[in-house]
Amino acid sequence: MAELNPRTSSVSEGFDKVDENSEIRNLELESLNPVVVVGRSEHLLHSMDALDILRETVRILRFNSIGFMSIMALFICPVSAVILSEFLVDRSKVKNLSISLFTLAKTSGLPTSLFIQQTCQKLAVMIISWVACFPLNITVSLLSKAAVVYSVDCTYSRKKFDWSMFYSTISNLWKTILSTYIWTCMVISGCLVSFIVLFLAAGTSLSVAGFGSGFIIFVALVMGIVFCIVLAMAIVICSMAIVVSVLEEEVSGSQALIESRRVIEGKIRVGVSLFLISTIGMLLIEWLFDHRVKTVSYGDGSSRIWEGPLLVLMYSFVLLIDYMNWAVFYFCCKSPSSLNGGEIGLEEVDEI
Template identity: 55%
Template sequence: METCGISPRKEKHDDPDLQNFELESLEHDHQFRSMSALEILRETVRILRYNSMGFMGIAALLICPVSAVLLSNMLVDQSIVKRLTIKLLLAAKSSGLPLRPFIKQSCQKFSEMVISSTMCFPLYITLSLLSKAAVVYSVDCTYSRKKFDPSKFYVIVTKIWKRLVSTYLWVCMVIIGCLALFLVLLATVSSLFSIIGFNSNSIVYPAMLVGLVFSVMFANAIIICNIAIVICVLEDVSGPQALLRSSSLIRGQTQVGLWIFLGSTIGLAFVEGLFEHRVKTLSYGDGSSRLWEGPLLVLMYSFVVLIDSMMSAVFFFSCRSYSMEASNGEGQSVLEAMAISAVSMDIQ
């Protein structure tokens, strides 16, 4: 029988990186406690340093292909995007919203996002989901003072794949539900103010307020979904149970999760904007700049995705500790906390 979670035993290893990680953990009196977003980032970088080859392998094999397809929009049919954009603009106009350049651009981006997500769904539910599981397993192995074992990971994935896919499908439904709710609320608020007698220019402000409130709610939903994926890898729960467990676990730590989400979103948007401007729009002379700028930006995007997944895993461990401290009134080390909460998985 093998344990997927963290074992409380401290073993000596021949790997100098793991020995250094253990020494640094003792040096810093490392404990799983409530951490700020900056501390989670530092912890993530520390984990990346001591298992850099493993994480870079995950990024190269599993994250980069998805990033390349996503950034290039090679699967997106622009004619479909155009038709969807026109329908959104007509809906916005019928709701009373003025067709300002900002609204037109928002409809265009939303259409591209919907079509891109739909076309890339097979990649999301295979390579992307597998990369998230690999990152969580690698972080868990690092804290367990163990090396990443591909063969053991393969066996573990075969055991947890059904609950992983089930949780991901529920995550997709939550995200789709949030976006649908936003569109309904936006149309309702805009129509209501239009009926009251506000002109189209004034309706923009309550619409922006609805968008601001939705952004915070949507960010919380994404945080819950990200932690739910981590939970279904490390614990024997899936689907709605994982989402409920996640929402309960991050209680009191929502602000930290929001900062993590904000940093990741800004990083991904920045790289995506660079790719749009430097690769899709600009080129030097014969376009040779795309030969090196494109792959470089794909690597940058993949690295941000990797860091985001790692921070979600570290955030889970931090929330676990925070929850235990709140219930027990005392702090526990990372190994003690995970030894209590880890679920054993039978591996033949």
């Protein structure tokens, strides 16, 4: 045993010479590993909520802030500026569609109140804006989502984000991602059309049967609540499907939707919470943009020079966090299936 002491001493001296910065960086990378964050115990994974996902997202953003900010500046900010300004929205088409929706609402037995008019107006703006921005959504917006997911994957894989490698990867996967996005659009559009058809059918039937407007409004509210829940769940599955199509080979279209449903099985409540957090943030910024930039409700409006770009940056940042949340959520959901391999890798690091 005494003969081993010199060797043990030399090994310990060698480890003492390891660069401290490298050790710290390794610890930071290990702390960003989804197995470390979520997979220390199965109980911890099942108890994870939306706030835990947000904390992990912020940690990843701090670790690679330059890369994510570059993606936001190049891809997300232009899309945000177009969405908030409604630059591509044709007001005449919005007016015609709003009148058509309001006529359908009256036909179904709803009262012609100001709230119904405003709801039809908002729905018309949303539909026309989505159609007008569709070319932008299937190019720049979809590319930004893929870039964010790829960057999160590089962080967890302990690889540096490389634009040339990203271009090569996305070139091979672009048809897959585009196919998945088309399917997600079909699912969400199908939910919206189905709700409108069922709502009109129910309202017309109740009106013909002689029920009063109060009961019809009550039924409309119940149907609206159910529709919002179903739509939120559909958007969660569709958002995860985009992540699945980027990270998993040969999974696209309807297969990506099925796989995303399997990935988030039992954790749909966390996904809905993430969706609500990002949606509330975006709606708040849209409201501020409407009342502080589009409409001059105070002073001479000179503050719009700096308030407009600031709100665009805020909206872009919320979108960036939203994209990152879904990527982090994917890794957290997939970590149980990779616990064995992940733990082996960590044990090797600990042994070293």
